[in-house]
Amino acid sequence: MSKIETFNPATSEKLASYEKMSEAEAFEKIEASHAAFLDWREKTHDERAPYLKAIAKTLRDNADDLAALMTREMGKLLSAAKDEVEICAAIFEYSAQTGPTILADEDRDLGDGNSGIVTYQPIGVIYSIQPWNFPFYQPVRVLAAALMAGNGCVLKHASICTGSALRLREICIEAGLPEDLFQVLVVGHDVSDKIIDHDLVRGVTMTGSDAAGRHIGAKASEALKKTVLELGSNDAYLVLEDADIETAVKYSVQGRLYNNGQTCVNAKRFIVTEKNYDAFVSAYVDAMKAIKMGDPTDEATQLGPLSSQDQLETVDGQVKESVKKGAEILCGGEPLDREGAYYPATVLGNVTPGMPAYDDEIFGPVAAVIRAKDDEDAMRIANDSRYGLGGGIFSQDVEKATELARKHFDTGMVRINSFGAAHPNMPFGGVKNSGYGREHGGFGMHEFVNAKAIFLPGA
Template sequence: MSRIETFNPATAEKLTSYDTMSESEAFAKIDACHAAFLDWRKKTHEERAPYLKAIAEKLREHQDELADLMTREMGKLRSSGGDEIALCAALFDYSADQGPSKLADEQRDLGNGQKGLITYQPIGVIYSVQPWNFPFYQPVRVLAAALIAGNGCVLKHASISSGSALRLREICIEAGLPEDLFQVLLIDHDTSDKVITHDKVRGVTMTGSDKAGAHIGTKAAAALKKTVLELGSNDAYLVLGDADIETAVKFSVQGRLYNNGQTCVNAKRFIVAEKVYDAFVPAFVEAMKNIDMGDPMKDSTQLGPLSSLEQRDKVADQVRESVKNGAEILCGGEVPDREGAYYPATVLANVTPGMPAYDDEIFGPVASVIRAKDDEDAMRIANDSRYGLGGGIFSQDEERAVELAKKYFDTGMVRINSFGAAHPDMPFGGVKNSGYGREHGGFGMHEFVNAKAIFRP
């Protein structure tokens, strides 16, 4: 039997190890989840809501402990770990408060004396495959919606976040959730493929790379299972010709370095109109140079390690390949001589198609600066991507920026003169190779339900 080992990326210290489950052990947990679902589905939305409220309170109660755990497992800044737990609690609260109305039966007048009833019924066990970059938030945004809708959930978390996955389940049980309704599977990829085809798994949702999404989506499609895929991106942030430079620099730095640069909706490509290029780029580079990189447990640290040495080396390779093809390093760009999976805040200029810095997602603190002739050219470059998850526009003409975002930005989410990752009341998801389906904002609650039509005379 293979084992999962976890390490602190800041120190390389071994944390713990876990036995992976056999296929029969994993399937037994799915069967148990399905059995719990058969009871859970009988409850009304109003009866389920208090369970979610109780989980939210337990998360808040253990906020410091959980923030410490995330920092140890994947290097998240300790100062931002509490924010992640607060968001998780808010998602459970939102689902509890809004779920009963958003999932309520709908009456339809069909004419000729006929009446219709639309009811949103749960479908069963949802298989959730999640990455390490937000160890609690990623599973929670699936779990909260699944539970209020009446479904069960089994989670395969990234191996380096195994401790967070198991602790989340403990928290839910401590809060009173039926023990088998939410299960954690410590399994390898081959077993995961078999879980997708399990007859009691009714839906599959995954967050990760487009390559992994294509694999899971293909397996699920072959088994006729519905999927929601939230995949990677190389989000473009446009600095238009009338942008306020101070605002653009502030949120560009924040957007590129949020979560140590390891977020699907990080600002990654900075497309700068010629008119303001010489004002924005030096200011941006100076701000990135002054970032304090160090121990993620310290409140003063602005940039911690990447999640692993493997992830650090991948980012370094992408930078080297981009430079080899003509990109210019304006700051950073070298692996520091220190213990841990650290990589500095980096800015690349002269970024063109054919480079990883232009074409691919760099999951680390590396900003790609691309010069545009004007605002129209900036939008063209922004959409010149196989991805379409998030993006942003910096402009002093807010109404024009909104119109550009609505009609021309080929992406699922757009920020105007700001940066942020997610909000419980707004849909989260993308287009093109960034996946399909939506979470949050009530949309996630409807992804895995049976919208059942009942006709009445």
Template sequence: MSKIETINPATAETLNTYQLMSQNKAFAAVEASHAAFTDWRMTSHADRAEVLRSIAGVLRDNVDTLAELMTRETGKLKKDGKTEVELCAAICEYTAEEGPAQLADEDRTWGDGHRGVVTYQPIGVIYSVQPWNFPIYQPMRVLAAAIMAGNGCVLKHAEICTGSALKLRELCIKAGLPEDLFQVIIIDHDTSDKIIAHDKIRGVTMTGSDGAGRHIGTKATEALKKTVLELGSNDAYLVLEDADIDLAVKYSVMGRLYNNGQTCVSAKRFVVTEKVYDAFTQAYVAQMADVAMGDPMDEDTVLGPLSSDDQFQTVKDQVKESVKAGAKVLCGGTPPKAEGAWYPATVLGDVTPGMPAYDDEIFGPVAAVIRAKDDEDAMRIANDSRYGLGGGIFSKDEDRALELARKHFDTGMVRINNFGAADPNMPFGGVKDSGYGREHGGFGLKEFVNAKAIFMS
């Protein structure tokens, strides 16, 4: 394959064709980023912060262009695309505001009161491998931390949103980022493996499936490169015996349909205690069944298409396999006969271990409702997963929910009586097969730096 095509999943229309880069051209991009890094690393934190603030402004100035491009390439609701652009701008501003203090030298002592200095220095070019579900946010959250720390960045984006990747680079350069510091490479998987091994690549960060994470993590380890991996999940949201059912239903619908159900930290499994199972399930199914699919460009649309025909087939097969294993379709489950990657809001009941709906990540608007005997059993079921990215608890007793979240929920993030995706001031990342390392909240700034110890006499 020497070229790729981007396709509108709502209409099946071909949008653009891009030529894959040769290995030599991709390596040249890495080397150009490294050359730019050697100058960028000498800039002050304050100067880097000013560029980030400028990028935030340029992103906001181009919000409609970016949102429409993301919608055409991935089927994302245009209104969600606008929210994504604003999040990216906020990340740039947060990083600009907090970065200088987070990365400032620290005075310490060593031995018999001698002076020591810990300095956080950039390490070089970071290789960023990103998925399609948030075409601007995924690369931007890596890029903001990289350039604040003084590093360069080379992005391999998902093929289906190549246009978004190129537009982001164009806008960053317009905002004042040195032209060669941030590179976008359009390559195949074999070339990507060679990029990981390139001696000018000093770190690798990747968001995607746990299978892809294992591959990239293995390749990076072979080359002794540090990695940050943010991988998939099948996040459980617990509806405890004292839950506010109306609130739980509201956020459970939102949590399953946000971004057309294609978010790693979406609510996917709903673990409901016996005491409130019938009340929750009846109300939840009624609201999900009432969700209509529509034009993702329309401000009133709640559910758009899946990102591609491949994604559509995957979701369709996972539902089919779950039903074959005994799951019951409570609503949805039958795609319309229409051009494009359309899959309806779906709720599966009687979900048990061994089904894709229980064990795996369904990246689409398909909810699994699982019955628990009581609150303790609900917590057990939530943790009965190879994943551990996020999760949620619905309970009127927030102090008890906080204690469950703190000590018992085996995930990197927990929502209590709410739903959301990411916030610049809170760490983002998971445990178990959902990966390792953290982004946001200041944590991402120090993932790819050299914490250098200087001992003075």
């Protein structure tokens, strides 16, 4: 069996080595999760809730160590890693508090004295395939919903944060969760495809690129397994003619550099009307130039390394290709000459269709600024994308911006005069090549259940 090795992207130091599981070993984990599920499904929602609350407490009790582990494995700023632990705890608490109501049986009046019940029943083991950019949050948002609904869960995490995956399972067991209910599968893509086919796997959820989503969605479809896919995006943030430039610049910097620029809902394309273009670009470039890059454990650092040397090479290649096709580097644009996967805050101007910076997702701190004639043109350009996960609008007319967001922005989420990633009480997911299905906001708890109709005899 081959091994997985992990490295600190800030220092290139080797962290750990893990043996990959064989197909047989992975299947044993699935079977163990299913056996635990058979007992877990018998618990009521109110009986499951305390387990989730205990996991939330255990996460908080170990916040410093968990944050340090994330920072070592993928270069996340230590302060951001601590925030990630907190949102994970909040997700478990939200699921515990709202789950019994969201998943409760519903009485239906069928007319003519007849009635029925809609009951939301668990289906079995859910296969969760997750990326490295949020080592705890990504698996937690699946796990909390799956557990509350009464399902088991097996996780294939990205190889570079294998340590985080295994530690999450330990946290759950320390909190009292039945030991076999949640399993971590340390496997490669070849075994992963076979896991999708396994008879005891009843649903598949995945976060990653649209290319990976197509592959996993196709494999699951062949096996008639339901999927939830949260895929990439090149989220557009519109600076409309009546935008407050200071507000737009503030949140555009934050939105592009959050999580070292490695978030599916990062602000990536900045579409600026002719009226504001020069003022916005001038202020935005100055703000990005002022960003302090360095050691992610240093509290003064604002931008850490990318997750790996491979990721740095990918981002650098996309920038170079965009420049080759006519984009202009307004700041940054070259990897730092130092140990570690450091890429600076970068702004590209003159971005047009056909460039990676316009068409694709750049998963790093690279902002693409696109000129629009007016507000209507800005909205057109925003929707001129194969993606549709999130986006934002800067405008002093909140009512107008809300109407644009509601009726015209072809995405799953829209921010107005702000930036943020996710909230436990709001749905998270996209449209077009950004995938389908929703997590958070109660929606995730309904994705992998059997909405069963029970018809009662009439009076």
